[in-house]
Amino acid sequence: MANRRVSFRKILQTLVTLIALSGAALALISAGQRQAVRHIQALDIVVESPAGVRFLDQASVRKMLFNNRHVAPGKLILGGINERNMESILRSNPWVKAAQVYTDARQVLHVYVRQRVPLVRVFEMDGNSYYLDGSLQSMPLSSYYTHYVPIITGVQRLGNDSISQAVKGQIVGLVRCIRKDSFWRAQVSQIDMRPDGGFELIPVLGKQRIILGDTMQMQDKLNRLLAFYRQVQNKVGWNHYTTLDLRFANQVVASPKLSWKIPVDHALSNINWLQAIMENAPKQDLPGGDGAVYSDSDSQQSTPVTDNPTPDKR
Numbered sequence: 001m002a003n004r005r006v007s008f009r010k011i012l013q014t015l016v017t018l019i020a021l022s023g024a025a026l027a028l029i030s031a032g033q034r035q036a037v038r039h040i041q042a043l044d045i046v047v048e049s050p051a052g053v054r055f056l057d058q059a060s061v062r063k064m065l066f067n068n069r070h071v072a073p074g075k076l077i078l079g080g081i082n083e084r085n086m087e088s089i090l091r092s093n094p095w096v097k098a099a100q101v102y103t104d105a106r107q108v109l110h111v112y113v114r115q116r117v118p119l120v121r122v123f124e125m126d127g128n129s130y131y132l133d134g135s136l137q138s139m140p141l142s143s144y145y146t147h148y149v150p151i152i153t154g155v156q157r158l159g160n161d162s163i164s165q166a167v168k169g170q171i172v173g174l175v176r177c178i179r180k181d182s183f184w185r186a187q188v189s190q191i192d193m194r195p196d197g198g199f200e201l202i203p204v205l206g207k208q209r210i211i212l213g214d215t216m217q218m219q220d221k222l223n224r225l226l227a228f229y230r231q232v233q234n235k236v237g238w239n240h241y242t243t244l245d246l247r248f249a250n251q252v253v254a255s256p257k258l259s260w261k262i263p264v265d266h267a268l269s270n271i272n273w274l275q276a277i278m279e280n281a282p283k284q285d286l287p288g289g290d291g292a293v294y295s296d297s298d299s300q301q302s303t304p305v306t307d308n309p310t311p312d313k314r
Contacts, residue, residue, distance in 0.1 A: 039077055039078075043108070043111070048113065050114070053115045078107060095115055118132065118133055119179075132171065134176075150188070152175075152191040153192050170199075171191075174199060188202070205238050206239060207242065211243065241254040
């Protein structure tokens with residue numbers, strides 16, 4: 001008899017527990033249903049603009065998510081918001097690097113967008129032009145905003161195949177190498193791509209074609225060119241040579257030798273300006289320890305040069 005009373009008590013306790021749990025579940029479901037039919041109370045749009053880029057603003061984000069879809073934000077109910085779909089819409093924009101959409105407990109819909117930062121502007125041979133960012137992502141030009149970055153011209157039509165991606169990688173790597181040094185940022189005005197796939201630099205001072213070739217050993221090539229500026233070109237004049245070729249190991253091949261005249265005052269002021277930059281540029285050891293050789297292809301003479309040339313006593 002005692003065993004039966006104990007069993008009945010356990011059954012009763014179990015039933016009470018089940019009823020309580022069912023009631024709590026129903027209450028939660030009811031609360032969730034009431035919450036789902038409520039409208040959002042506010043919209044918070046944040047557009048992050050690293051490096052000052054301004055391809056997008058709050059108005060353009062609102063247009064993408066709501067105006068283009070004929071949706072009034074104030075009429076959205078919480079249960080009808082598809083945050084993942086809204087994020088996909090934002091990420092499909094080529095100027096958007098990252099996007100996040102969520103609703104908080106206060107029924108505020110938060111939209112966060114981070115813009116892509118262009119690294120270089122590409123001009124293809126057929127006239128097409130666009131930006132590339134550091135992840136090799138192509139970005140179209142904007143009708144409302146221009147972001148000033150280094151430019152590269154003469155590029156063949158690039159797609160999304162492996163060869164095109166490799167070319168984009170070389171372009172981005174070259175631009176990064178130039179941008180990390182204050183001297184080269186000031187001296188290089190443009191980059192041209194050669195028909196053979198190599199690259200040329202267009203300098204601010206001097207009328208030379210600076211032939212880099214491929215992007216292998218880029219820092220070594222720039223170090224040799226800087227040493228050439230310090231020890232040779234700054235003495236003979238900035239228009240003494242029409243071509244400086246860096247494709248050969250431990251050399252700068254300069255050609256052809258031209259008749260040289262004393263530069264006018266304006267040119268002298270330009271030389272002094274560049275000298276001031278070079279004096280502040282960090283000294284670089286030449287590779288190999290033997291010194292680079294600078295060749296004048298017209299006279300076929302090669303002169304070894306060190307980082308500490310003998311002062312000109314003239």
